[in-house]
Amino acid sequence: MEAINNLISGGGVEDVLFNVFAALTLLCGVLVIANPFSRSPVTSAMFLVLTIISMSGLFVLLHAFFLAAVQILVYAGAVMVLFLFVIMLLDLKEEARRNIKFFWLIGGLVSVGSIFAIFIKSLTHNYFEEFASSSKLPSPKLEGDTVALGKLLFTQYTLPFEIVSVLLLVAMVGVILLSKKKLE
Amino acid sequence: MDWNFIIFSVVKVAVVFGVLMTMVAYSVMAERKIAAWIQDRPGPNRVAPPFVKYIPVLGPFLTRIGFFQPLADGLKSFLKEDFTPGGVKKIYFWLAPAVAVVPALMTVAVIPFGSVMGSQKMVIADLNVGILYTFGIVSLGVYGIVLAGYAANSKFPFLGGIRASAQMISYEIAMGMSVIPVLLIAGNLNLSGIITWQATHGWLICYAPISFVIFIVSALAETNRTPFDFAEAEQELAGGYNVEYSSMKFAMFPMGEYAAMLASAGMMVTLFFGGWTLPFWCLDQPAHSLGMGLAHILVFIAKMLFFMVVFIWIRWMVPRFRYDQLMDLGWRRFLPLALANILITAIALWIWS
Secondary structure (H helix, E strand, O other), X not given: OHHHHHHHHOOHHHHHHHHHHHHHHHHHHHHHHOOOOOOOHXXXXXXXXXXXXXXXXXXXXXXXXXXXXXXXXXXXXXXXXXXXXXXXXXXXXXXXXXXXXXXXXXXHHHHHHHHHHHHHHHHHOOXXXXXXXXXXXXXXXXXXXXXXXXXXXXXXXXXXXXXXXXXXXXXXXXXXXXXOOOOO | OOHHHHHHHHHHHHHHHHHHHHHHHHHHHHHHHHHHHHOOOOOOOOOOOHHHHHOOOHHHHHHHOOOOHHHHHHHHHHHOOOOOOOOOOHHHHHHHHHHHHHHHHHHHHHOOOOOEEOOEEOOOOOOOOHHHHHHHHXXXXXXXXXXXXXXXXXXXXXXXXXXXXXXXXXHHHXXXXXXXXXXXXXXXXXXXXXXXXXXXXXXHHHOOHHHHHHXXXXXXXXXXXXXXXXXXOHHXXXXXXXXXXXXXXXXXXXXXXXXXXXXXXXXXXXXXXXXXXXXXXXXXXXXXXXXXXXXXXXXXXXXXXXXXXXXXXXXXXXXXXXXXXXXXXXXXXXXXXXXXXXXXXXHHHHHHO
């Protein structure tokens, strides 16, 4: 009883939840790409949904409620449903039967290795302390406050925001162009 | 976080869940009764436990309005043979009914169903981003139907699942766009905040009527109700995504549908019709006594039931659309309309403030 009381009042619940969500994110992420029980694309897609949901749990623990909600709304609710739609329409039977080939393994190891190297480099080189000491950057104030996020997006980061929007528009126009059978 | 919070939260969750499940059961009964009334037939009017006929006036009355029908329906669902066809994908076949019900129940967590009772706010989770949470969870509701269609491993359920995924994504967009004017006017993403705003300024239906029209039609499409019930479509798909299901697993799908209807009725009441407030009898202030708190909850439930009746009524009055008409309505009518609505509202707010 005492232990539970301490856990609740001392913020220990958040630590426990962080570990649960982090473990879930990693586990489901691995199961998306390397599921030993099923090679069905639908299963992979469903584990990707679980990964996204547990990641939004991590966002909630960081008090970034807006990001958490948008993560579920956009990725789990819309993008992944479209993935499922396409998978079901294409009926990827041979994908389920395909085995892992040696060449893919090499390619995968190279890309994972390079990303790992970048992580090691950035973790050992402590940028955060540098930023904190130089005090050039204001400390980010995005604690789940939608107003703050909106203000930042439309003042400090207007240009990147608009460029991303244009990129999406270009992608959409490209898809429409490609899906037309005949180009006039 | 302390023990008080945990205990009260658990109590609230339990009570809301109980009330919601009862309302789901009696919504099914209401659906059958209203359908009967519209089609000029008596509807369920004879199921009753044996001892009821000895109660003088009340007994026959309750039997005649079909009061005991949900009990019989539930019992029937539990006792029927739970048959799993040979070719199904087992895991998804078992998972799909649960996935269909859970999102609908989770949506209710952020809807404020009353002001305060004692020192407790009558909402399970007073989230900062209440509306976004609701839309996020509602958007997960499609997985139940899609997985059911996929798991059944036969043609008609599969077509139902495919239809559902395309339909629900399309209408989510129109639905999300339609509430943005409401957020702009109220200036808040928190549902309690929106209700407080409405208590002082009047119901939002007066400020954003177009939003409400788009919202209610999209809600019909999101909950797979006629005129947009393409995922089931008995005449075309023989029942659609739930063809291969039987017993309680089948019953979970209607349960999820009615829970989703109740949740969207609750959202409509909260966003456009002032939530638990009424503009007279001092019902628009947070309650000071337990009685007033209870009155607020009753007001909320009454408004919600009104929209449930509207939902049911629409089902029995309007025929199903054609699929291309559905897509046309969602993408070529509602989306531009909702965008124009946002723009006009923003300009109006800019001029008048």
